[in-house]
Amino acid sequence: MRIVIVGGGQIGSSLARTLAPDHEVVVVDHDRAVADAFTAIDAEFIVGSGTSEEVLGRAGIERAQFFVACTGLDEVNIVACAIANRIASPETICLVSRADFLPGSQGHLEQFGINRVLWPEAQLAADIERVVTAPGAIDAEVFAGGVIRLLEYRLGAGSSLIGVPLGQLRLPRRSLIVAVKRAARLFVPRGTTMLEAGDKIIIMGTPEAMLEVEAQVNQARGGGRLKVTIIGGGDVGLELAERLEQASTVDLRILESDPGRGELLAARLTRTLVLNGDGTDLAFLESEDVGRSDVLVCVIDNDERNLLASLLGRQLGVPKVVTRVSRPANLRLFERVGIDVALSARGAAVASILHQITGGTSRLLAVLEHGEARVLELTVKKDFTATPLKGIGTPEDAIVGAILRDGTAIVPRGDDRIEPGDRILVFSTREAADRVQAYFSGTGN
Amino acid sequence: MRFSLVTHVTGIVVRVFGLMFLAPLAVALCYREYSDAAAFALSGVVTTLVGHAMRHAGGKAAEDAIEGMRRVEGLAIVSAAWLLIAWFAAMPYLWAGLGPIDAMFESMSGLTTTGATVLRDFSQYGRGLFFWRSMTQWLGGMGVIALFVAVLPRLAIGGREIFFAEASGPDDEKVSPQIRRTAALLWRLYAALTVMQTIALRLAGMSWYDAVSHSFTTLAAGGFSPHPLSIAGYQSAAIEWVIIVFMFIAGANFALQYRALAKRDFRLLSSDEELRVYAGVVLAATGFLSIAIWRLGAPGDVVRTALFQVLSIITTTGFASVDFQLWNDQAKAILLGLMFIGGCAGSAAGGPKVVRHILLAKSTLQELRRTLHPRAILPVKLGNRVVPAHIVQGVVVFFLFYMLMFAICAAIVVLLGADLVTGISATAATLGNVGPGFNSVGPMGHFADLHPISRIVLTFAMWIGRLEVITVLVILRPEAWRAGRWSSSPSAHT
Numbered sequence: 013m014r015i016v017i018v019g020g021g022q023i024g025s026s027l028a029r030t031l032a033p034d035h036e037v038v039v040v041d042h043d044r045a046v047a048d049a050f051t052a053i054d055a056e057f058i059v060g061s062g063t064s065e066e067v068l069g070r071a072g073i074e075r076a077q078f079f080v081a082c083t084g085l086d087e088v089n090i091v092a093c094a095i096a097n098r099i100a101s102p103e104t105i106c107l108v109s110r111a112d113f114l115p116g117s118q119g120h121l122e123q124f125g126i127n128r129v130l131w132p133e134a135q136l137a138a139d140i141e142r143v144v145t146a147p148g149a150i151d152a153e154v155f156a157g158g159v160i161r162l163l164e165y166r167l168g169a170g171s172s173l174i175g176v177p178l179g180q181l182r183l184p185r186r187s188l189i190v191a192v193k194r195a196a197r198l199f200v201p202r203g204t205t206m207l208e209a210g211d212k213i214i215i216m217g218t219p220e221a222m223l224e225v226e227a228q229v230n231q232a233r234g235g236g237r238l239k240v241t242i243i244g245g246g247d248v249g250l251e252l253a254e255r256l257e258q259a260s261t262v263d264l265r266i267l268e269s270d271p272g273r274g275e276l277l278a279a280r281l282t283r284t285l286v287l288n289g290d291g292t293d294l295a296f297l298e299s300e301d302v303g304r305s306d307v308l309v310c311v312i313d314n315d316e317r318n319l320l321a322s323l324l325g326r327q328l329g330v331p332k333v334v335t336r337v338s339r340p341a342n343l344r345l346f347e348r349v350g351i352d353v354a355l356s357a358r359g360a361a362v363a364s365i366l367h368q369i370t371g372g373t374s375r376l377l378a379v380l381e382h383g384e385a386r387v388l389e390l391t392v393k394k395d396f397t398a399t400p401l402k403g404i405g406t407p408e409d410a411i412v413g414a415i416l417r418d419g420t421a422i423v424p425r426g427d428d429r430i431e432p433g434d435r436i437l438v439f440s441t442r443e444a445a446d447r448v449q450a451y452f453s454g455t456g457n
Numbered sequence: 458m459r460f461s462l463v464t465h466v467t468g469i470v471v472r473v474f475g476l477m478f479l480a481p482l483a484v485a486l487c488y489r490e491y492s493d494a495a496a497f498a499l500s501g502v503v504t505t506l507v508g509h510a511m512r513h514a515g516g517k518a519a520e521d522a523i524e525g526m527r528r529v530e531g532l533a534i535v536s537a538a539w540l541l542i543a544w545f546a547a548m549p550y551l552w553a554g555l556g557p558i559d560a561m562f563e564s565m566s567g568l569t570t571t572g573a574t575v576l577r578d579f580s581q582y583g584r585g586l587f588f589w590r591s592m593t594q595w596l597g598g599m600g601v602i603a604l605f606v607a608v609l610p611r612l613a614i615g616g617r618e619i620f621f622a623e624a625s626g627p628d629d630e631k632v633s634p635q636i637r638r639t640a641a642l643l644w645r646l647y648a649a650l651t652v653m654q655t656i657a658l659r660l661a662g663m664s665w666y667d668a669v670s671h672s673f674t675t676l677a678a679g680g681f682s683p684h685p686l687s688i689a690g691y692q693s694a695a696i697e698w699v700i701i702v703f704m705f706i707a708g709a710n711f712a713l714q715y716r717a718l719a720k721r722d723f724r725l726l727s728s729d730e731e732l733r734v735y736a737g738v739v740l741a742a743t744g745f746l747s748i749a750i751w752r753l754g755a756p757g758d759v760v761r762t763a764l765f766q767v768l769s770i771i772t773t774t775g776f777a778s779v780d781f782q783l784w785n786d787q788a789k790a791i792l793l794g795l796m797f798i799g800g801c802a803g804s805a806a807g808g809p810k811v812v813r814h815i816l817l818a819k820s821t822l823q824e825l826r827r828t829l830h831p832r833a834i835l836p837v838k839l840g841n842r843v844v845p846a847h848i849v850q851g852v853v854v855f856f857l858f859y860m861l862m863f864a865i866c867a868a869i870v871v872l873l874g875a876d877l878v879t880g881i882s883a884t885a886a887t888l889g890n891v892g893p894g895f896n897s898v899g900p901m902g903h904f905a906d907l908h909p910i911s912r913i914v915l916t917f918a919m920w921i922g923r924l925e926v927i928t929v930l931v932i933l934r935p936e937a938w939r940a941g942r943w944s945s946s947p948s949a950h951t
Binding site: 271274275277278279282285286287288289296300 | 826830832833834835836838841842843
């Protein structure tokens with residue numbers, strides 16, 4: 013499959029790196045200096061304007077199945093998609109950085125031949141919102157239209173889940189611990205595995221079961237309103253605040269160092285307290301009692317300051333710290349120094365684009381732990397013999413998290429059977445993903 | 458400030474006002490009141506001639522300068538025009554035998570839609586004069602100047618400044634980007650509502666003459682009635698209900714009503730913060746007032762009377778469906794409080810306006826929050842829009858001056874011999890353009906017994922109240938008079 017990418021920035025290069033092994037990738041960028049980043053990638057690099065018909069022709073646009081416009085300029089992206097659509101008929105994906113371009117009720121960008129508009133900041137805000145609103149959890153996802161939820165927790169020293177073999181743990185029915193991450197290693201636990209303090213665990217289950225799980229894991233935290241502090245009122249901060257304002261149980265404040273931007277935030281937001289100050293100023297954080305927040309979200313446009321603000325928050329005693337990371341290389345570093353969740357807008361966008369491009373029979377629902385694990389939705393092949401789960405030789409490092417059959421979700425135990433035609437949600441490590449797909453669906457990438 | 462320009466434009470306004478005398482002239486002729494007819498004809502001729510002379514006194518220079526009218530000149534024109542028009546409108550009263558102070562009081566009370574009267578005996582005066590009295594309120598309700606901006610091509614451009622100088626409320630809200638069209642559309646809506654109310658009142662049992670007179674003074678939130686006992690003289694629940702409905706409309710923002718009608722989107726009304734607060738205050742006050750006068754009649758009558766009286770006072774109309782002078786002090790306290798609220802901005806109502814109270818309350822709350830969070834950015838919002846800081850500040854200043862004017866005028870009236878309740882209520886009722894107060898200036902009483910100087914002071918209170926205090930006070934600043942000397946170029950207009 014030929015994929016043309018206009019824009020060789022971080023999103024472009026990250027996409028190219030992931031897609032190049034399996035696909036013909038052509039990257040177009042007018043900046044010669046960018047080319048250096050692509051020398052290690054098995055993709056073609058063309059220096060030229062993505063809005064030039066001639067350049068796109070050289071990139072082989074007429075044979076391309078996908079066209080991704082991800083330069084830093086919204087207008088360039090839109091025009092590039094429109095031109096690509098005029099010469100050939102690839103699926104066009106257009107990245108924008110402002111809400112104005114998102115398809116409203118009119119779907120006004122369709123007439124430019126754009127199939128999908130993507131606003132990475134909004135995606136990130138949506139991701140952060142899920143994490144923020146799941147009490148105690150450090151990551152949260154929803155699958156299959158909401159019938160299955162996934163939560164990730166970090167176990168404290170006092171947790172009741174510690175020190176007992178998993179087989180004997182009394183977790184709610186319809187919930188399942190699908191993975192444990194211990195000291196940078198992620199594995200699928202067995203019945204004999206014992207959890208330790210400091211482990212991160214990933215649990216899947218039905219929404220009702222997950223409510224019980226939440227209650228069981230967060231025995232300490234009582235009810236009441238969720239106090240959320242956002243540091244940084246940029247696009248992500250504003251978008252996140254607007255989303256969180258919808259929930260009436262959230263008390264929100266947002267710290268912004270630019271007074272002009274602060275005025276704008278205060279004008280747009282109705283229930284949020286907008287404070288004008290530097291999120292890395294310890295005295296200011298203390299005077300506003302930031303330490304008593306339940307969640308601290310740092311979305312400043314600068315990794316170093318973000319890290320500093322997050323660490324200050326942690327020092328002040330905030331139980332959950334979520335941080336935006338711009339440079340993907342910093343993701344792991346951030347989590348290593350004690351930040352609960354590090355997320356990147358580009359990561360969210362890349363995952364979303366990859367999802368669209370490599371869709372097919374398996375759908376990649378989520379990428380967890382910075383690519384180490386993923387959740388796949390598979391349709392079980394027709395010649396699969398129905399067998400109880402415990403009799404299946406599932407590939408190692410993979411676990412069936414849910415069976416979707418006749419509109420209901422089953423979180424399976426060993427006795428449940430997988431039948432041909434079922435749709436299943438499989439949790440797997442990165443390495444096992446292909447084998448899992450081959451095993452259940454008979455096709456691999 | 459360029460006096461030639463101010464004289465010129467004021468002249469234009471006064472000259473057209475002369476034509477207004479044709480209406481009462483026709484009515485007087487209809488009822489064969491020939492003496493009054495002569496008064497109206499004479500007043501009309503004098504007004505037109507004076508206006509014409511003033512127009513030409515400005516000369517060619519003023520005619521050219523009109524497009525570069527400055528804000529301070531707009532304020533001066535509006536203030537001057539209102540005073541002059543009130544003077545000319547007083548001529549028929551002079552003819553009918555009132556003294557100059559009383560004639561001016563009655564005329565100003567009409568144009569400012571106050572509804573306070575100095576007439577002792579209604580039977581002495583003809584129908585033509587009562588028609589004129591109601592009509593001045595109708596003209597003043599939506600704004601005489603706004604009417605002339607709408608109809609006079611000469612004011613198409615310079616009209617902008619004078620339109621906003623006269624409009625009520627802190628926000629300059631428009632229904633069309635063109636000021637002339639805005640004025641015309643609002644006047645059309647106002648006239649249509651007047652016709653509707655006239656028909657409704659006729660159906661409820663009034664004569665055509667009474668129906669027209671009361672529609673004029675209801676929609677203007679004025680309160681003059683040709684009947685000496687006001688609405689209480691008709692003893693009709695149907696009439697009271699019709700007037701209740703139209704008083705509520707007169708106290709609501711006409712621009713908002715126009716937009717809701719034009720777009721057929723009545724959620725605009727229900728989502729408007731000021732209108733909601735206005736309705737809420739009316740309901741709450743009606744509840745409290747009903748309790749205060751519960752024993753005075755059958756429950757249905759009590760609630761209707763309470764609602765009528767609350768609307769009459771909060772919209773600053775000033776009709777009386779009963780003699781509320783006879784009520785207890787608790788009920789009077791509620792009514793006095795309502796005098797300091799007023800209707801919505803952009804309505805025909807006077808008083809400080811609901812929206813100013815909302816802004817004042819919100820800005821006070823934000824100041825309290827600021828003590829807790831010194832670094833917080835706390836804009837004052839109305840609906841979902843941020844109200845600019847200078848407007849909020851203007852509101853605070855407005856209240857300061859409003860209360861200052863109130864204190865000064867009330868002190869003068871009381872010092873000149875009125876009792877305390879009379880002095881305070883008379884001042885609140887004239888400054889807020891309400892009309893009747895309590896005790897000797899109650900709904901069945903009149904202002905004629907006050908000291909002559911008190912009557913002059915209250916005439917000024919009406920004028921200042923209608924033009925929302927600041928408009929008048931600004932032109933009293935020496936700076937406003939000097940400005941023209943060193944910035945005389947028309948392009949200095951902002």
